[in-house]
Amino acid sequence: xxxxxxxxxxxxxxxxxxxxxxxxxxxxxxxxxxxxxxxxxxxxxxxxxxxxxxxxxxxxxxxxxxxxxxxxxxxxxxxxxxxxxxxxx
Numbered sequence: 468x469x470x471x472x473x474x475x476x477x478x479x480x481x482x483x484x485x486x487x488x489x490x491x492x493x494x495x496x497x498x499x500x501x502x503x504x505x506x507x508x509x510x511x512x513x514x515x516x517x518x519x520x521x522x523x524x525x526x527x528x529x530x531x532x533x534x535x536x537x538x539x540x541x542x543x544x545x546x547x548x549x550x551x552x553x554x555x556x
Contacts, residue, residue, distance in 0.1 A: 488508045493501050509516055510525045517525065 488504050514522055
């Protein structure tokens with residue numbers, strides 16, 4: 468399984484949870500985008516600071532768009548893996 472070690476990079480956390488939201492991102496963003504970026508950062512880093520309704524809404528919709536595409540990719544990858552491993556002598 469050494470050919471997929473790149474997928475388990477120890478730096479992957481930097482692409483999640485608002486790690487790269489900084490001053491440069493906020494300066495270039497429109498006021499609406501700025502509010503969204505700040506909310507996203509707070510929701511991921513310090514969720515206890517959110518109102519209970521906002522926290523519940525965020526958790527309910529957090530992965531709404533991601534799950535479908537992820538599940539489709541996983542199913543396709545599993546099918547390819549099963550097909551290729553059945554051909555190995």
